[in-house]
Amino acid sequence: MKAIKEKHSLAMRWCHWVNFPILTIMIWSGMLIYWANDEYKITLFGHTFVRFFPDWYYNLLNIPARLAEGMAFHFLFMWFFTLNGIFYILYTIISGEWRELVPQKKSFKEAFLVVLHDLHIRKMAPPQNKYNAAQRIAYTAIIVMGIGSVITGLAIYKPVQFYYLTWLCGGYHFARIIHFALTLGYVFFFVVHVVQVVLAGWNNFRSVISGFEIVDEQPKPIIQATANDEEAGSKE
Amino acid sequence: MKKPVQKNKKIKKEPTVDQQISRRNFISFTTFAVLAAAAGGGWRWLYKSPAEKASVTGGARAPLRRALNQTELAFRRVFSNNHLVKTYPKSMAAKFPRHNSDIGSDGKFDVAAWKLQVTRITGEKLAIGIDEIKALPKTDIVYDFKCVEGWDQIQHWGGVRFIDFVDHFGLTAETQLNYVGMATPDKGYYVGLDMPSAMHPQTILAYELNEKPLPFNHGLPLRLIIPVKYGIKNLKRIGTITFSNHRPPDYWAEEGYDYYSGL
Numbered sequence: 231m232k233a234i235k236e237k238h239s240l241a242m243r244w245c246h247w248v249n250f251p252i253l254t255i256m257i258w259s260g261m262l263i264y265w266a267n268d269e270y271k272i273t274l275f276g277h278t279f280v281r282f283f284p285d286w287y288y289n290l291l292n293i294p295a296r297l298a299e300g301m302a303f304h305f306l307f308m309w310f311f312t313l314n315g316i317f318y319i320l321y322t323i324i325s326g327e328w329r330e331l332v333p334q335k336k337s338f339k340e341a342f343l344v345v346l347h348d349l350h351i352r353k354m355a356p357p358q359n360k361y362n363a364a365q366r367i368a369y370t371a372i373i374v375m376g377i378g379s380v381i382t383g384l385a386i387y388k389p390v391q392f393y394y395l396t397w398l399c400g401g402y403h404f405a406r407i408i409h410f411a412l413t414l415g416y417v418f419f420f421v422v423h424v425v426q427v428v429l430a431g432w433n434n435f436r437s438v439i440s441g442f443e444i445v446d447e448q449p450k451p452i453i454q455a456t457a458n459d460e461e462a463g464s465k466e
Numbered sequence: 467m468k469k470p471v472q473k474n475k476k477i478k479k480e481p482t483v484d485q486q487i488s489r490r491n492f493i494s495f496t497t498f499a500v501l502a503a504a505a506g507g508g509w510r511w512l513y514k515s516p517a518e519k520a521s522v523t524g525g526a527r528a529p530l531r532r533a534l535n536q537t538e539l540a541f542r543r544v545f546s547n548n549h550l551v552k553t554y555p556k557s558m559a560a561k562f563p564r565h566n567s568d569i570g571s572d573g574k575f576d577v578a579a580w581k582l583q584v585t586r587i588t589g590e591k592l593a594i595g596i597d598e599i600k601a602l603p604k605t606d607i608v609y610d611f612k613c614v615e616g617w618d619q620i621q622h623w624g625g626v627r628f629i630d631f632v633d634h635f636g637l638t639a640e641t642q643l644n645y646v647g648m649a650t651p652d653k654g655y656y657v658g659l660d661m662p663s664a665m666h667p668q669t670i671l672a673y674e675l676n677e678k679p680l681p682f683n684h685g686l687p688l689r690l691i692i693p694v695k696y697g698i699k700n701l702k703r704i705g706t707i708t709f710s711n712h713r714p715p716d717y718w719a720e721e722g723y724d725y726y727s728g729l
Contacts, residue, residue, distance in 0.1 A: 232483045234490075247498070251505055267616030297615065298722035302530040305537050305724070389612070390551050390694050390729045391544045402610060402618060440494040444487060 235445045237360065237437040239327065245318035246438060252314060255307045256379075257413055258291075262300025265293050270410060282410075308383065315376045330360040332370055337363040348426070372419055375412050382409040522658065522713045525722030538726035542660070545728065551668050551693035554608045559622035563675060565683050566613060569717070570655025571703040577687055580651070583706045587640055594635070596673065596687045602626040602634055605670055606677075607693065612729060614696040614718075623691045624674035628664055631671055640709040641665060647714025648690055651705030658714035659692065659699060663728060668693045671704065696727045 238246075265288060272280040288294050322328045333341075340363030346352035348364075356363060385395040385405035399405035427435055437443045481489065518528040526534065581593040605627045612618040632641050646664040649656035663669065670691040673680055680686040685702030692699055698718040708714060719725040 232487075234483060234486060247501075251509070255509075263616065267613075269617075298525065298718075301614075301724065302526050302534055302722065306530060306533040309537075388541060388544070388729055391541070391546070391549050393549060393552065402612070406616070436491070439498050440490055442487075442490065 231447050233445050233447045234442045236441060237443045238441050239321075239325065240441065241321045241325070242318070242327065243438055243441060245314055245321070248314050249311070249318075252307055252311050253416060255303060256311055257416065259300045259303035259307065260413060261291070261293050262296040263304060264410065265295075265300075266297040270407070305387075308380075311376075312380050315373070315380070319373065331366060333363070333366045337366050339363075341367050348429075368419065368422075372416075375415055375419075379409060379412045382406075382412065385409075520720065522715055522719065523725050524720040534724045534726075538724065538728075541726070541728065542662070545662055545694075547662075547666055551607075551609045551729075554610070554620050556608055556622055558620045559608050559676060560619050561676070563611075563621045563684065564617070564619050566615075566697065568683055568702070570650030570652060570701075571683070571685055572654075573652070575651070575682075575686075575703070580687055580705075582688060582704060584635065584637070585706065585708045586637065587643070587709060592635060599626055599631070599671065599688065600673060602630055604674075605630075606674075607668055607670060607691065609668070609693050611693075611700070612696055614698050614723065614727065622676050623670060623672040624677060625670045625672035625688070625691065627667065628669040628671060629667060632665075637709075643709045644711045645709070645714055647706075647708040647710060648701045648704050649706050650701065650703050653705070655701060655717050656715050657690070657699045657701045658716040658719070658725065659695070660726065660728075663692060663694050666692070666694050694729050696729065698723065699727055 261283075264282075268282060270282045271278050283293075322331060340356040343352060343356050344362045344364040347355040361369065381395055382399050382405045384392050385399040386402060386409060389396040389402050389405075396402055396405055399408060433443050512527065512529060515527045515529050518524060518526055518531045523531055581595055582599070584592040584594060586592065603626065604624055606622065606624045608620060608622045610618050611621045632638065641661060641664075644661055646659045646661060647656065648659070671688055672685075672691040673688050675681060675684055680689060685704075688704050690699070690701045690704060699716075713719075713725060716725055718727070
């Protein structure tokens, strides 16, 4: 029998979908800023593997020579990014939803099994509640990364007034590197996230908009009727 | 009598699971679509919003300029003279400090004829020679110069602190105003500074770089070093200093950059 099972709270859905366009704008405007001093690359043993970013990439996204514009957008949307993040964290703590989100002791071991399962190496996935172990780690990490972006951002935005943040981030240079690396992390997260959502299917995706999933409840034998009644009662 | 009762009964009948699903789907997806369209429309409005009317600032979208100004007000609250720019040992200073721009400090220039012109609020103009400035107590600073582009460099500058300068030349009344304006002798480059930043104890009218007189391309004979601001505010070759309650013109603020540009 079909049944509705509540999954995502309205607040969580709101924060998720508000964050998505804001973070996109922050990444885009961040690239407009980064272009003005694009010094980062990955070099190993004298060979440069990746240069952030090649000219074709800049030209494709129309990035060059828009520093002032990038800063103006970045320093407006930083407020929305931060406020939305604070709201989400406060909500998650107060509502108790953090219990379903924050990794547990067993999560780190289980996450490995989840990955094996998702890669079709292992047949069985560990039992889970709202989120599996890998999700717990990923969705908590992304919040920690968000906090990291705000702190490193402030550290390079006002390194004199927030000198203690700059110090905490290992100095102006390192803060800028972390700020950049976190952004790469968001893009990586986004790619994996979208692939996983596509693989998980419509029922899962809809729950981030509608809030519920449709589950198939097995009809239970009559002999368990009393137990069922108790269960139903305890659910309320 | 019976009919309405039956009707009521029908309405009160629990919707089936399928009905609940489609009802909730309809509500949530419609809401989602409406909000997404509103967000898209809002972005379009912002992205296509006209440039601000050119005045002291220019070149930015009008709503974004308002946002920059509001953000300035928020961050001015955390500004303090007790927040000092980190300083470094002399040995860490760059031997060949980076030179990024010479707008307003290029072309021919008669250094010997130079005098710093300071306009008092009374309208009286002071003409101050470089020797008068060098006679004041000298302050050295080795700090990390930061460019709005994103690069930075540890540099060693020497000169007179702005607070010592205004004190010596009796400009205390002028410092009660909100802004300081500085411009190159040819008026090709100009900056506006909020008074708290100008009066920060590390703001310097510099005449030395690496303990030698300023090189020509670094603003000979006198330039501004204001470590609480990005490089764009560190005017080379000061010609005039004025005081005002309104924002003085600012070269890069006219080009879409934040007027405050504070660190």
